[in-house]
Amino acid sequence: MAQSQRVPVLAMKGITKQFPGVLANDRVDFTLEQGEIHALLGENGAGKSTLMKILYGLYGADSGTISVRGQEALIREPNDALRLGIGMVHQHFMLVQQFTVAENLVLGSEPRRRGIFLDMNAAVAKVKEVSEQYGLAIDPNARITDISVGMQQRVEILKALLRGADILILDEPTAVLTPQEVSELFAIMRNLQARGKSIVFITHKLKEVMAISERVTVVRRGRVVGSLDTSSTSVDELARLMVGRDVELVVEKGPAHPGEEILVVDDLNVLDARRLPAVRGVSLSVRGGEILGIAGVDGNGQTQLVEAITGMRRCASGRVMLAGKDITNSEPRRLFESGVVHIPADRQRHGLILDFSIAENMVLQTYYRPPFSVKGRLNWEVIRSEARRLIEEFDIRTPGEDVPAGSLSGGNQQKVIVARELSRQPELVIAAQPTRGLDVGAIEFVHGRLVEARDAGKAVLLVSLELDEILALADRIAVMYEGEVVGVLSRDEATEELLGLMMAGAARGSDPDASEVATG
Amino acid sequence: MSRPRNGGLWQELRVPAAAVIIGLIIGAVFMAMTGANPLTAYGALLSGCFGKPVNISETLVYINPLIFTGLSIAVAYRAGLFNIGAEGQMIVGMVAAAVVGYAGTGLPRAIHLPLTILSGALAGAIWAAVPGYLKARLGVHEVVNSIMMNYIALYLSHYLVNGPIKDPQVIAPYSREIADSAKLFRFFGGFRSEFRVNTGILIAVAAALLVYYVLYKTTTGYEIRAVGANADAARYAGINVPKAMAVSMLLAGSMAGLAGAVQVCGIQYKFLDLFAFEGFGLDGIAVALVGKINPFGVVGAASLFGILSRGAQMMQGIAHVPKQVAGIVQAAIVFMIAAEGLVEGWLSIPGLSLKKAGKAQKEDA
Ligand SMILES: Nc1ncnc2c1ncn2[C@@H]1O[C@H](COP(=O)(O)OP(=O)(O)OP(=O)(O)O)[C@@H](O)[C@H]1O
Ligand SMILES: [Mg+2]
Numbered sequence: 001m002a003q004s005q006r007v008p009v010l011a012m013k014g015i016t017k018q019f020p021g022v023l024a025n026d027r028v029d030f031t032l033e034q035g036e037i038h039a040l041l042g043e044n045g046a047g048k049s050t051l052m053k054i055l056y057g058l059y060g061a062d063s064g065t066i067s068v069r070g071q072e073a074l075i076r077e078p079n080d081a082l083r084l085g086i087g088m089v090h091q092h093f094m095l096v097q098q099f100t101v102a103e104n105l106v107l108g109s110e111p112r113r114r115g116i117f118l119d120m121n122a123a124v125a126k127v128k129e130v131s132e133q134y135g136l137a138i139d140p141n142a143r144i145t146d147i148s149v150g151m152q153q154r155v156e157i158l159k160a161l162l163r164g165a166d167i168l169i170l171d172e173p174t175a176v177l178t179p180q181e182v183s184e185l186f187a188i189m190r191n192l193q194a195r196g197k198s199i200v201f202i203t204h205k206l207k208e209v210m211a212i213s214e215r216v217t218v219v220r221r222g223r224v225v226g227s228l229d230t231s232s233t234s235v236d237e238l239a240r241l242m243v244g245r246d247v248e249l250v251v252e253k254g255p256a257h258p259g260e261e262i263l264v265v266d267d268l269n270v271l272d273a274r275r276l277p278a279v280r281g282v283s284l285s286v287r288g289g290e291i292l293g294i295a296g297v298d299g300n301g302q303t304q305l306v307e308a309i310t311g312m313r314r315c316a317s318g319r320v321m322l323a324g325k326d327i328t329n330s331e332p333r334r335l336f337e338s339g340v341v342h343i344p345a346d347r348q349r350h351g352l353i354l355d356f357s358i359a360e361n362m363v364l365q366t367y368y369r370p371p372f373s374v375k376g377r378l379n380w381e382v383i384r385s386e387a388r389r390l391i392e393e394f395d396i397r398t399p400g401e402d403v404p405a406g407s408l409s410g411g412n413q414q415k416v417i418v419a420r421e422l423s424r425q426p427e428l429v430i431a432a433q434p435t436r437g438l439d440v441g442a443i444e445f446v447h448g449r450l451v452e453a454r455d456a457g458k459a460v461l462l463v464s465l466e467l468d469e470i471l472a473l474a475d476r477i478a479v480m481y482e483g484e485v486v487g488v489l490s491r492d493e494a495t496e497e498l499l500g501l502m503m504a505g506a507a508r509g510s511d512p513d514a515s516e517v518a519t520g
Numbered sequence: 521m522s523r524p525r526n527g528g529l530w531q532e533l534r535v536p537a538a539a540v541i542i543g544l545i546i547g548a549v550f551m552a553m554t555g556a557n558p559l560t561a562y563g564a565l566l567s568g569c570f571g572k573p574v575n576i577s578e579t580l581v582y583i584n585p586l587i588f589t590g591l592s593i594a595v596a597y598r599a600g601l602f603n604i605g606a607e608g609q610m611i612v613g614m615v616a617a618a619v620v621g622y623a624g625t626g627l628p629r630a631i632h633l634p635l636t637i638l639s640g641a642l643a644g645a646i647w648a649a650v651p652g653y654l655k656a657r658l659g660v661h662e663v664v665n666s667i668m669m670n671y672i673a674l675y676l677s678h679y680l681v682n683g684p685i686k687d688p689q690v691i692a693p694y695s696r697e698i699a700d701s702a703k704l705f706r707f708f709g710g711f712r713s714e715f716r717v718n719t720g721i722l723i724a725v726a727a728a729l730l731v732y733y734v735l736y737k738t739t740t741g742y743e744i745r746a747v748g749a750n751a752d753a754a755r756y757a758g759i760n761v762p763k764a765m766a767v768s769m770l771l772a773g774s775m776a777g778l779a780g781a782v783q784v785c786g787i788q789y790k791f792l793d794l795f796a797f798e799g800f801g802l803d804g805i806a807v808a809l810v811g812k813i814n815p816f817g818v819v820g821a822a823s824l825f826g827i828l829s830r831g832a833q834m835m836q837g838i839a840h841v842p843k844q845v846a847g848i849v850q851a852a853i854v855f856m857i858a859a860e861g862l863v864e865g866w867l868s869i870p871g872l873s874l875k876k877a878g879k880a881q882k883e884d885a
Pocket of ligand 2: 409
């Protein structure tokens with residue numbers, strides 16, 4: 001190494017971390033230069049979050065050293081990290097939902113009046129000051145429950161900055177963001193960088209790595225396999241380094257052969273939790289053998305539409321038909337039994353029981369049926385061997401089927417859900433953000449499975465905030481804006497620009513029914 | 521086991537064992553401060569619990585109901601419910617067993633005994649069904665209702681034993697003695713043996729096995745656990761959340777009811793007027809939590825609590841430790857076990873650097 005090189009702001013050397021049955025980090029070296037944005041890339045379960053949690057003092061390393069600004073540091077808990085100016089925004093946020101933005105921000109270091117009284121005005125003022133300083137506009141008095149995920153993330157970033165972070169760890173910050181929010185986040189990151197902050201940025205999106213980082217470190221199965229300058233690498237090279245083989249970044253799929261209408265939604269109206277109209281007069285149909293994509297900016301009624309179809313939320317009016325049968329407001333179990341499967345958008349809240357083992361999670365909808373149980377008695381042999389089969393088939397990285405789902409890496413948690421749902425012989429697949437948090441290899445796999453389901457004559461309803469995903473998979477695309485379907489396009493008509501305009505409410509597509517005739 | 525843990529029994533027991541030891545040390549410090557000799561006191565605890573055969577028998581008598589109430593709390597807790605009503609469910613269990621045990625006089629033992637025991641379980645279940653139903657159907661929080669049901673049970677039993685079911689032969693507010701055909705056998709000697717330990721302890725262990733079986737081997741138990749661990753995800757998966765809650769409450773109530781029935785059929789042979797809650801239900805909460813909501817853990821925790829409670833009395837009686845200090849010793853141990861994370865942290869302090877050094881060497885080699 002060149003002698004003239006500056007002292008890196010952070011140097012992790014020989015970090016090793018063993019979990020029961022998994023070597024999560026294997027002698028990892030990682031350096032972060034002052035003022036750089038450094039992408040950390042790797043497959044699901046490669047050990048990225050673990051490495052960063054060690055840096056932040058959440059896990060203790062089995063061996064290895066950490067130096068901050070040239071000084072060897074002992075980081076035993078997050079407070080140690082914070083003192084060293086290290087802040088972290090987690091993959092799964094850690095905010096108190098019922099508190100306001102300002103309350104969350106000062107939690108743990110509340111400004112006080114006369115020693116004991118919480119000085120909320122000072123807190124709000126402080127929040128305003130810091131958020132203006134970094135160009136992170138936010139309303140300090142809004143409740144966390146009421147603000148978007150993108151805003152919640154800003155709160156997390158602000159929280160780290162307020163505590164004096166110079167080194168900022170962002171663990172998959174873009175996984176939960178809309179494209180607009182991603183570009184806003186990037187602007188914030190650049191701004192922070194301009195003010196001398198150094199940033200570790202974890203992502204699975206290679207485009208994002210190319211767009212924002214100066215350097216990129218790739219980990220595979222707990223080991224560093226490369227540390228490169230972003231300018232001298234390419235998306236393909238990164239994908240290959242990450243997965244260890246060539247990856248198809250575009251889905252191979254032939255033309256659709258649409259059959260009978262499987263799902264018909266007719267003039268559906270749904271209210272949201274505050275009893276305001278969230279879905280307004282939506283009519284849609286999905287045929288067997290096609291993928292209907294629903295595009296839209298987050299919060300335009302997609303969530304409530306899916307909830308209504310899957311029986312999780314009452315329809316105020318309108319009808320939902322499955323293969324000619326009325327399933328409006330049916331119990332979820334009846335829907336499953338008639339062949340509906342559902343990959344919910346919020347995996348930790350709705351898709352998994354984190355305290356349950358993988359095996360237990362794999363039979364969440366089917367546990368009461370043979371062969372998983374007979375006359376009310378669970379057959380653990382069968383349940384566990386089925387789990388082992390799915391772990392194998394879907395390449396879920398885990399030491400075994402008995403570990404709690406909560407101990408899996410984020411992407412592997414998602415794979416558990418996808419495996420469970422797609423293995424259930426569906427007629428209709430409802431997939432909301434099915435690849436959120438997955439690595440390129442896993443995305444390739446899940447996309448392949450969705451196309452396979454389509455080609456087997458199943459109906460697939462895909463809800464995604466990512467236009468890339470919609471454009472890659474969908475045969476027809478419905479755009480939602482403010483609770484309405486503002487147009488249904490065939491794949492050929494759809495361009496990124498047109499969809500963007502429609503999603504912003506600036507253009508309407510052709511009449512939904514007309515376009516159906518055109519493609520049907 | 522549905523979910524064998526890595527690390528084995530020692531890993532599971534390491535923290536509770538350390539907690540007990542730390543609790544004993546804290547207790548010793550307190551006793552020393554108040555002028556009692558900790559060694560004499562702990563000697564009294566041990567000899568009082570285990571010194572003579574009859575002491576062992578009495579300790580088991582104390583442990584017996586705690587197993588049931590601990591199971592009761594644990595089952596409800598698995599569904600995410602807090603069954604603070606075990607106290608009242610146990611009272612109605614006692615009353616029901618006392619009534620059936622007397623009224624069924626003349627029935628053959630093979631029918632009368634099970635009938636009496638089950639009537640207690642049924643009464644407890646009915647008592648738990650009220651808050652269970654209100655919670656499942658209307659979402660009313662179970663704690664408030666359970667507490668009210670406790671008072672209703674207490675005063676109702678008070679009324680009954682001073683009136684309708686009172687034994688007219690005696691002045692004291694007792695119910696009539698149950699028939700011999702409804703009494704549980706004592707292991708040593710007849711129904712008047714001073715060794716009061718009886719087959720009720722076997723029923724308690726069987727109940728723990730049953731609860732384990734239900735929770736981990738049946739679909740009903742799966743539903744209960746799913747609802748308790750993540751009700752949202754359970755609902756998304758099509759599990760009937762209110763039903764699972766209701767079932768767990770019924771099971772919880774029947775466990776507490778069994779506590780009462782076994783107390784009547786094995787120890788008291790009648791219902792004795794209560795002037796206040798006996799506290800088995802409340803202790804059951806601590807037992808369940810210390811036992812990590814696991815049926816076998818509950819048996820272990822109930823044993824610990826039984827020993828501590830009886831030991832506290834013995835420390836008072838033999839070593840003249842003030843009652844309050846004995847209570848502090850007990851509380852210190854419970855607190856240490858409950859504050860598991862704290863103890864775990866302490867355990868890792870000296871071990872941490874050792875472990876790190878050891879592993880680092882291995883890596884280098
Ligand atoms: N608390 C834990 N207990 C046991 N195993 C764990 C724990 N946390 C992580 N692991 C395991 O360590 C490995 C690395 O996990 P980690 O969360 O670091 O992956 P990741 O690279 O962040 O993946 P993803 O992209 O999916 O988030 C995984 O195999 C995971 O199962
Ligand atoms: Mg991660």
